[in-house]
Amino acid sequence: MDKITKPGNNEPLSFLKEFTAARIAIGATGNSIPTAQSLEFKLAHAHARDAVYSVLDTDGLEGALAQFHRPVLQLHSMADSRAQYLQRPDMGRKPNEESLNRLADQITGDDVVIIIADGLSATAINQNVLALLQMLIPKLMAAGVKIGPLCLVQQGRVAIGDDIAHELKAKLSVVLIGERPGLSSADSMGAYLTYGPKPGLKDNSRNCVSNIRPGGFDVATAADKIFYLIQESFRRKLSGVQLKDNEGLLGK
Template structure:
């Protein structure tokens, strides 16, 4: 009986470029198929992405960790009742539930900046990266004499920061949110800042820094860029597409 010989993996012509990216390139071939090792890696990455989408925000643990900053911390929730509703109805995730609205209306203080930790599409990202980023960022903001409050927001979308900022009379909202997981990163965190947050604003009113994680934009670099954008936003009194990233000029001053 003829036994087919094992076919070795044939390297892709782009194999040398793999060192520069986590993207799924140059997987190689075994005959007409993707190598088994790469197929299993794909299935694992897909499983991590699904897990991230359905992960829960660790509110209790985050709240305890946030105490190190000696800042007001509020735990909030959108109008979303469960994860399926969150995924099917994005508009509901942009609105706070009644209890959260009442909580914010009951307080009297106002702040320059409200930082919102929102689960988004990857609570894993916030659970892992939000506090380490804030450890770099908050000292920079405090040195600049900004008053700051922090909230967590479960089942939330980016625009929930407009509602929170408006209710807290904040001059600027900074939303740290879990980004849509991909097959090379299930824990990527984004930062969205909005000057004069008001219900009804759209994305052109915001500035975004994406892919915050050790393998992407690291905490120190992200904190420096966020600090720059916030400082510029307060100086110019606007954010969004008209706020340009001239960070090198800022650092040279």
């Protein structure tokens, strides 16, 4: 059998490293891993921890979002602090009273409302959300989709989009949120789409486009995918497990 390792490399799976950032073929020194790989692991773990405690750049994002000529609402979940957010996931799923009052003044009944939440990695939002919206929003506008206020949410989880969109009487919500950071993906953003958003919905009511980041699902491809799912959601008047991603499949 031909060898699949590169010349001078003793790790039989090393050829796979060009296809993934996962920790494979890291070698061994006795019963342990080499010092360099051990230090890389510790650094990646530190990046992941930093991402969990990173802070949403609300002022910077609000200024940048002005280019889309939509109202920008700064909102907050019921979780007052990061510690409470991590210990009480339920409180991250509901807007606080001040935010509910702010939403009550903005009811427009739009087609789509976009909610931008820090989630478990504000770093992911700070670095990726603007580039995604610069591609997604023009597609929606060209298709005649009426877009509501852009909502910036601190200490938010995915389900908070249900309450926000319901309060605004939007037909569909798109939640852009920082995902739980992995050891090679501290900057990963997810997009969750829900048709007919309302409090109490379960995760099977949503469609997800995950791992949006330079080293994963690039923003151009993600914008195309999200736009496709929004179109299909409006056409079929549903989302979640009943809405399959058949884009690009024969006979769709």
